Structure formats: structure tokens, C-alpha cells
Amino acid sequence: MFFAIEEIGEVGLDFKLVLKKNQLVTGQADLNLNDDVIIKGILTRIGDNVYLKGGVTTVVVTSCSRCLDELMYPIDSELKSHFVPMDNRLASLNEVELHDSDIDVEMYEKQQINLTQSIRDTILLAVPVICLCKEDCKGL
Numbered sequence: 001m002f003f004a005i006e007e008i009g010e011v012g013l014d015f016k017l018v019l020k021k022n023q024l025v026t027g028q029a030d031l032n033l034n035d036d037v038i039i040k041g042i043l044t045r046i047g048d049n050v051y052l053k054g055g056v057t058t059v060v061v062t063s064c065s066r067c068l069d070e071l072m073y074p075i076d077s078e079l080k081s082h083f084v085p086m087d088n089r090l091a092s093l094n095e096v097e098l099h100d101s102d103i104d105v106e107m108y109e110k111q112q113i114n115l116t117q118s119i120r121d122t123i124l125l126a127v128p129v130i131c132l133c134k135e136d137c138k139g140l
Helices: 088-093 116-126
Strands: 002-004 013-019 037-046 049-063 070-085 105-108 112-114
Touching (some): 037 116, 049 116, 105 112
Antiparallel strands (some): 002 112, 013 037, 037 049, 049 070
């Protein structure tokens, strides 16, 4: 899911997109998308910095942590990212030193930002470590 930097005007760029469930891989063996992913947001630009603020809505299929039954978990989460251009010196070395302030920063190249990783991360972080099919699940 790419946006060209020049598409983002002075007032920002509002968008609403639907990502088909088979277009996003969670990378987790026990977590799959049950519904398409709805992404709403606004991209704003200050110089070369691009800021994303919005939301992600979908439903994932996972397993109950106690009984291992399949369960549906709805996701309605805030989406925030900060994109900066890749420093060509560091990119050519294939080595980047991160600082504490860089943890929430994503890099972009070729005047395009890719929202896919931000969307995937938002979904993964919204799923609790322990999912229960019901509060009083007795387990196996």
C-alpha cells in the first residue's frame, strides 16, 4: 500500500482503503485475518517527514489460550506512524544505528511510503497475549 510523497499536499491527504484479507500476511502461525482490513487516515507532511494518523478495523482468527478452540477477535485500533527518508549513506552500508527516538520511525525510499508494515504491526499489537474464548473458559 504505497503513497507517493508528492500526493500529500499542504493540508494533508485523507484516505480510506480496504485491504483484502489475502493481501496481508500476519507472519504468525496461529493468527489469520477473518475479514478485510479497513484503513482510514490522514497523511500530513512537514518537509521530508510524513506523519500518519488513523485507524485499522478488522477481525482476526486466533486460538483460545486455555482450550485452543478457534475464536474471532475484533480489531479497532489507532494507527500512527512517522516516516523519514532513508539516509543514502546508511542505506549503502546496509547498516543503520538506531537511537531511542528512532523506535517509532519508519524509513521510506524513492519518494514513496509503504503503509503495509505499519498496518501489520498495528494489528499484531492489538491482539492480546492471552486470548480467551470466554472469561470462564476451563481450558483443556
